[in-house]
Amino acid sequence: MVEFLNFEVLEDHGWALQDEDLFAKAADANLQSTDFGRFYVDPNDTLLEAAEKNGFAWPFACRGGACTNCAVAVVDGEMPSPASHILPPELTEKGIRLSCIAAPVSDDAKIVYNLKHLPEVSELLL
Template sequence: MDSPFEILGVEPDADDAEVDRAYRRRVIEVHPDQGGSAAEFNRVRTAYEQIKAGYSPESTNGEVAANAPESTRVAEDADSEPEADEEEEEEGSRVEYLNYEVLDDHGWDLGDEDLFEKAAEADLAHEDFGVFLAHPNETLLEAAENRGFAWPYACRGGACANCAVAVVEGEMDTPGDHILPSTMLDQDIRLSCMGGPVSDDIKVIFNVKHLPGLDELRLPPYPFEQAHMND
């Protein structure tokens, strides 16, 4: 069986930047729209997640941990945090979020200046509107998932726009080497899988992947649409 490193075509001692570049290249090569298959796409994505989770060819335990579902690894990591760190974990950025899909239902527009005020008065479901605290060193996607939300994503490596968010207020960092064109960055579109809040308060609209200019940058949905396919 090929190791995760062999699947991505990198050496076991490859650094994070090399792994990220290899993943972005491979995930596009095996994309079903490019002649690949869903099985191969998932194989590449799993290999990438295993490496990022600390996979080691010499460590059986490392392999088991890498194969565990990410939600499980997150829960285990959270459970292992000492109680003494709880006060430190309260540091971070206040994130106010809104689901793009509810805008049409209420006749709202992405450019409405009072959009979040309207949302606050609309008695929306908690998964569609609310506030959470993003801790330092968490990406926005990680912060949402660690608070129990299922926000959309596909690659977790900057190779698609499934996880895109619109930043309405505040700032997110923007690491290089991603698929977003400069026109999208100029419109305050960011990738939640790569960037995190850098201001004390931030307002974001998530699930904006169907916006013009982003639609063609998407990959097969995972896992947000799967979780909501029966809604």
């Protein structure tokens, strides 16, 4: 089960990715179903495909690991990064991943999507 939160909501509420209780605060904030919720990821689907199958329009462009439009932050859980993609190590070390080429491998994960609005990511946007 993936629990997700829209990065733009963090800016609106003055929250930070590093906040320990970020998802608890989100759960109490009466957010729209497109900004906060949960869904399952089918085996062999990327996280982006799973979001789309569940009716969510998450950002993307290339769908091939080359543009960072689909970037997400993994706040909890495991989501390995394939070898070939555009993200520099300083971002993957912070848990940033590309949803078009990866999916969580842990049973549960907490994911902040829309990371293209994070300054370090937007610098890389193609």
